[in-house]
Amino acid sequence: MSAYWFKFKEVFGKEFRSGNPWIHTGIFVSVLSFLCVVGNTSFHIMGVDVGEFRALFYGLIPSILRDLGSVLFVSYSFFFCFSVLSMGPEWEAYRTGKEIRIRKFYLQLFAGLFLLFCSSVSMYPQVYGEFFYYRQAWALGFLYFLTDHIPPWFSLGLLSLLLSVQLGRKVRNFLKEGDVQSVIRLAVFLLFFYGFHRFGSALGVFFSGFAYYWAPSLKRRQYEFFLLFVLTLGCFGAFQSSLSPLSEGNFRKNVPTSVPSASSRPNVLVLAADSIREDQLGFVQGKKDLTPNIDLLAADAKVFLDHHTTIPRTFPAWADLLTGRYSFEHGILDMFPDKNDKASLGSRISTLAGILAKESGYRTGVVSSFAGDIFPRADWGFEKIYAPDFNAGTLTQQRTLESQVYLLPVLTGAFFGGGEYLSSVRSFPTLGDDERILPDLFRLLDENRTPFFLVYFSSVTHFPYSPPYPYYKAEGDPKYYGPSKYFRFVDPSDSGTPEESEKRQIRAVYKESLLAFDFAVGKIVAELKKKGIYDNTLILLTSDHGESLFEDVHSHGHGEHLRGEGVTKVPLILKYPKDFPVSDRSGTFSGITSSLDVLPTVLSLAGRKPDADYPGRDLTKLPALHSWKDDRKVYSETGIWFSDRGNHFFQKGRIRYPNILELHSIDSSDRNTVAISDPYAKETISFAKHRMVQDGKRKFLYIPGPDGVQYECYDRIADPWNRKPLPVHLCSDLKLELERILLGSGKWKKAGDYFLPVRN
Template identity: 40%
Template sequence: MGPNQAPLFPIRIFKISLYYSVFFYLFFLIFNTSFTIMGVDVGDFLKQYLGAFFGVYLTTTFKVFSVSLFLNTTLFTLVHLGFYFVTRKETKWFLLVGTVFLIQSLALFQSMIKFPQIYGEFFFFRYPSFAPFLYFLTDHISPNFLSIILALVCLVFLGILVINVYLYKTKESFFALIYVLVLTFVHIHGLYWIGILFLSLVLWQRDRYQNIHIKTYGFLFGFLMFLFILPNVWLTISSFRHSKENGKPPIFILSADSLRYDKIGYKINGESLTPNIDSFKNESFQFHDHHTTIPRTFPSWTDTLTGKYAMDHKIRDMFPSPDEKQRIGSSRYPTLQQILKKIGYDHFAIGSFAADIFPRANFGFDAVFAPNFNARIMTMQRTAETQILVLPFLLGSWFSGGMYLEELDGLSTWGDGDRLLHRFRSIVKERNFSPYSITYFSSVIHFPYTPAYPHYKRFTNHDYYGKYKYLKFVDPTESNLPNKAEISQIRSLFDSAVYAFDQEFGEMVGFLKEKGIYDDAIIILTADHGEALYEDVHGQGHGEHLRGESVTHVPFMIKFPKSDFKNIEEENFYGITSSVDLVPTMMDYFKIQLQSEYPGKSLLPILGEKSWKEERFVYAETGIWFSDRGDHFFQKQRIPYPNILSLHQVVPEEDYQIMITDPMYRETIAFSKHRSIQNSNYKLIYIPTREGVKFEMYDRIKDPLNQNNLYPNHPMASKMKEVLYKTVVKWENASLAGEYLIPSSISDINEN
């Protein structure tokens, strides 16, 4: 005969959990709220936004608190069950609170070691006096050690539960088992509303679990086990719906934000930053002098996937207006995905925070597994980040989870690639050899350079204990250089992030080989732009200027199916190429006729060559300047306009997206852009200022940092200027006012 029956979830436990949740929620909301985003103070903007959309803020707060309440209540009830099955007595409230707080603290410490960047603002912007504690954790404790402790806590609890089921076989013990399985399922899938309803039902029913027949518990156990394996079962069944089609290989565009060309194969103490990419390039065609058309993510990807210049399709910054966005995917500007859709391809996008561009426009993907970006989501992120005791559970840094708030996928400080790789593997398992493409876009290399444990330690200085130990945001208003030790640390963080992406790349390629897909697939490696890292006067970041090689020069490699081009021995091409070459190359491969003129070239005809037979020029332009302050060289060489916080608007009709909608500002931004034309040897930069147009010309081979201006005396100067003007006049329909290029307005264009 078993022990006395009693409610397993008494109202007392819920009250303790509720008081605990309210106290810590308000405590952290008051003492851990910051108006700093990516290192920039946006307090005035957020205050204005919260006043205009206070209802959105209330909804956000309610959602975050609901998740927090569910997680806390789950922990309290599980701790209560553990004590109850051991002592059969009512546990003191302070013992319950202390145990839950200890578990959450251990989870927090584990998460801080694994993702210290996520907690960087807390330790370096809000409470820097606590930073030594973070140093101690990351220097001396492995997250695996804390994971083992937490796992042992779980095992002890499960052991207590299993022993009770085995010894007593009562309805009470069976109900407890079902109870734990339901909460586990809810946690894994982030279904907190179902969890709250389930807890409410249990609270309402109290001890009525005794009225359920014991055989019913067996049925419920089997049903829950089926739910746990259902995703894999469904994936297997779904894979039978997709089959291989000759001539239509799977396509994988694998990319990383800010990946510089010169980091491929770069060695530190004899160790390459990119061992997996190094192996891949031996099996692919490599284009060594490849350049992006614009070093900002949204317009760069639009150029790459439409094959048209930003000055043509008008997506020229990160905050396009509704009428600019709707041009993507139109009959005049179809994307590569939309073109291949017509021959039977399905398309998927996977990415972390910088991939928020893909849900914001019609790129032609059938499914996008990437975060969105708008003011509502920013508010959700800021609110959730304050709750540091539950943040580890929201991130899934231990014991699964991580699906409660999809908005957290857009955290710029969360550089963990495991969640992206899981999505990649799931799609590949389902689609196998069928016609589909995956565009994979990692943000781990984008500032603030956030590789997870152990990668952030790989190349950084163990003895450095400054504010850049774990991350470095770009502050567009700051023009003072960090000191030598800080610059070294920042570059080492970047290198560690490159290594982290290489590990992701290796995981993907290895999985494709394991599934037998690699040999038959088209695999493309590239990046949207590079990154300046304090070379000469170039500063940190991308998009502000076109000097040097670091911001536009990116890797570009293509591996075709093994049966294609197998007789071509030369796999290295050194002539200059552009990101707008991808679309014509793929259309050439699939024998799809071009419906309009493209500025890029198909690269298939030059496979096996080392360079172009004719002279080729490629175009690039700057992005938007986020700040109108600072002593940077480019701030002295520009036509000023207001900073980004003054330029943009939150548009409720567009799901609270942040956009630049004023036509005057959009045209000013376009008019003010620096532009360049370059060939394999020289680069010419067009710089409009209020004092007139200035030109800079550099020898790319002898002067890669662009320090010695050759304009106007070099023999190539006039020819390159002529090519630049012809290119802009042709593709932008620009006009001339003296030496100024006057961009066409979007209102002047007749859309087909």
């Protein structure tokens, strides 16, 4: 045994001293990874310190170690191939028995990584927000220097120049020696390396480098067979990687294998972004530069000026919208439903995508980034889902990746674009750039089967907000250098109020995110027109909920309360198909509408009469007066409270339940989904919700507490931010409507003033 160990040390030492790129690439990525683990790991998640719950993370150590292994493999594969480019002819000299200068090898790799890092930071400063603000604050000056003065293309241009010089030297040496075969081999390597990099296949990248390194030592026939074999393996890995963000088959049981002909029916495209407030759009404010593309769409569409979501939380809000039912009917009441809560979707409760696919022959799909992680978790009836999943594995991989800051430039596409390599990259809350997911939508648009029902859901406007370059420079004060310069995390336990300058900056970052989404809308509309399908497509632009931005005492975020117009009032824009018979296809409608109206409206446009028991209204059949003839009333409720701490107005006197980190569980029978499964906890969450009924002029709030129920009544016109409560009797008809909705559903019963959920 000692002889083998001595021989190994002798060979390893010789290879190490000679500059073997396999060994030194491994050392390079291992040292960087270790330094990142030591210096860039914390218990801050999205700006929230969860250190007191660190015991919950210890059980995930095996998953974290597995994810760290994946990070090392991706890093090793990429940087080994990168060394082929960056070392120039010195890399080839090693193959002929000459030594590579070790110091130069590391210097070239580090220089390339530094330029990639600079380019990525300039493009996506939010991705590095925790690194600079919470872990390495001493380097904030460097962050500000890059974002203020160095555009992403500058660093990438320097890297291109460096690699071009080195590749030129390499090719010149080959030609000087008359070695045309090596030139061809290099060209093939570049083709496959970049191709696999674009796919995001670490396996493909690895085999590209492996084939390039070993192929010259083989005879011609062996070389051809070897090259074919390893590249086939790489192609297989690339194909598997390209499917990683795409969910096809989680819930395929309700997708029909044969459908009726529907060639004459219009396409339906839902364009949505998380947390859009209707009052922030340019045409609403009368400002041309805020959302120019949405404004152009609105000018060609019917605009609903008083549209409201039923729940200001993403999962239940989309469930309400796509089923046309209230949350207590379909069962998804919060952001963490278990498999029993989700069981009704697609079976007992039909979804819009499922109805259109099965009954009207539509092909269906959804495209999203981190805010759309709800779509792989339930049966929405979509045939194709381009969105990340949300489970324990995703969370651990995401946290591992965020700590490995040296690899983030590669994962974010700083190296001339490139794939995501690891599926959880799309789950990054700081990486909501629409440019990363638009190709998925365009891929779905390229399919020839029509008609389609597609949902595009952007995350760029969800906190912490992630406007990429150049949008993060559009609104904020260039002299502001505080913690909200590029993004703003929401700590649900923090009830402090920022200074006015900080509030202005937070609102500016929100507007910058909205501008980024607006440009995505412009590209989508241009693509529809380019393909000649704009006229035959219903475009419905909306949002799942709004956002509080420190108006009055409303704090920041969404889902915790129903005061003001910020959290439930969202845009609704309907661009009708050209040939659809509607009396008034443009202009505005001021009557109050609900997200429950979307399903019957789309079904009507698709030629399918909505069922009479849907609570929503068909908005293709509007009265001529631009408002309702009756005094319509709509319903909303709060979501789950993530924290049980803080001095917010909505925390005072509410029915309390534990922090979300204490309530959740991981369901191994449901793909390790993070869920709230305890029946008592779920019942308490539902019982504790604030509920609201409003019409065009008034708002009524039901707020249960441990000492009784508090009722609030507000004048929506004179007091839009709900600062001055009115006598409750002025909203008595709204209170009766709340009772009608809840008690009439059969899901609630009355106990004094309280509404209690009925156990089924």
